[in-house]
Amino acid sequence: MAMGRKEGENFIRSLLADYNSKNEFINSYNLPLKWNQIQEMFNNGFLFGAHTTSHYALTRLSPEEAFEEIERSKLTIEENLKTDVNLFAYPYGSPESYNSSIKDMLRGLGFKGSCSTNIGFNDIETDPLELKRVPIRNWRFERFRKEVNRYFK
16 A cells, blocks of 8 residues: 555654654664565555566676566565565666666566666656656764655655
C-alpha cells in the first residue's frame, strides 16, 4: 500500500522526531537490511524495488545475464514480501549503466519505474524508466532534517 503525499510527510516527520530525540546518525554504517527489518518497513508503508543480485553494470553483461540479474532480484523480493515489485534502481545508475534494451527488459518484467543517479526533479515529461533523484548523504541528524524538510515546504 502506497501512502499519499500528506501521509508520507507525516510518517517522515514522525521518524525525524524519533531520531531527533536520539540524535543518531542516519544509516551511519550503511549495513544491509535483514528481511525482518524490510518486512517491518514494508508493513509501515515503505516500498521496495529490485536492484539486481550482484550489482554489475547491466550494460556490461550479456542480455541473458542482465535479464537474470533483474528477474532474480525482483522474484526474491516478491517471494519474501508477498507483493508485486514494479520499481527498479539501476546499479551505478549513470546513463552508461543502462540503455534501451535494458529498459525493454524492465518493461517486459512489469516494472513501471526505475531510478537512475541523474540528479534533479521529475515531471510529466520524465521517462519513468529514467527517474532522477535528489541526493541524501550520510549527514548528522540536523543536516538530514534540514535537507528533507526543504522538500515539504
